[in-house]
Amino acid sequence: MSPVDGPGVSNPNLPVDPALVEGRVPDRVPEQVPELHEVDCPPDLKEHIETLMGRYPDRKSASIPALWAVQRLYGWCTPEGIRQAAAVMRVTPAYLESVASFYDLLHTEPVGTHKVAVCTNISCWMRGADELLEAFRSAAGGDEDIFVTGFECLGACDIAPMVSIDERYFGPLEAAEAETAIEQLRTGKDVLPEKALEKRPLAGDAGSTGGVPRAGDADA
Ligand code: FES
Numbered sequence: 001m002s003p004v005d006g007p008g009v010s011n012p013n014l015p016v017d018p019a020l021v022e023g024r025v026p027d028r029v030p031e032q033v034p035e036l037h038e039v040d041c042p043p044d045l046k047e048h049i050e051t052l053m054g055r056y057p058d059r060k061s062a063s064i065p066a067l068w069a070v071q072r073l074y075g076w077c078t079p080e081g082i083r084q085a086a087a088v089m090r091v092t093p094a095y096l097e098s099v100a101s102f103y104d105l106l107h108t109e110p111v112g113t114h115k116v117a118v119c120t121n122i123s124c125w126m127r128g129a130d131e132l133l134e135a136f137r138s139a140a141g142g143d144e145d146i147f148v149t150g151f152e153c154l155g156a157c158d159i160a161p162m163v164s165i166d167e168r169y170f171g172p173l174e175a176a177e178a179e180t181a182i183e184q185l186r187t188g189k190d191v192l193p194e195k196a197l198e199k200r201p202l203a204g205d206a207g208s209t210g211g212v213p214r215a216g217d218a219d220a
Helices: 018-022 043-053 059-074 079-089 093-100 122-126 129-140 177-187
Strands: 114-119 146-151 163-165 168-170
Touching: 043 059, 043 079, 059 079, 059 093, 079 093, 114 129, 114 177, 122 129, 129 146, 129 177, 146 177, 163 177
Parallel strands: 114 146
Antiparallel strands: 114 163, 163 168
16 A cells, blocks of 8 residues: 555545655654653642632633633743643643643733733723823833733723723723822732722612622622
């Protein structure tokens, strides 16, 4: 049997893979799933990822939250952190790297400690998001500890124009407030407390939550 007569090569009109004709073999060994004892995974991270995997019929469905946990621990999806998660999940690091590189909120390179995402999608854009983004970039200057980026709809159009700062939502914001927000971030103060989404009254509610604690409440 010639190399081009094998299974799956049934249509003579299709181009033939040169590798089949030449009988080439891959020049790399396929990547292996790392063993847990090779990666020194922090126990808390391992336990958390195992809990995440338990929520899904297919453990791979926990890839995004597992990578999020890696990012929270190390500040970004470090190669070593990805190997640790891969060992726990019994997948290859390349598989998790492919997931991490697809999503803008997951960082595969170092970024600042503080992450500021200014929504520039339609609702926010119509209410001045471009100026807001420019104001945040200008306020952060060249500070490598503060990562500022534009982002598509963050799902809080009702407070447009809005910004996500270290995973908390703020809005509606004026460009002039960017300087204050960045200064509060740098000095460890509570950022724009009066503009935090979790502090806003619930719909149809004049201020009371009816006894239901909200995220961000002191004793919630
Ligand atoms: S358009 Fe900005 S949150 Fe939706």
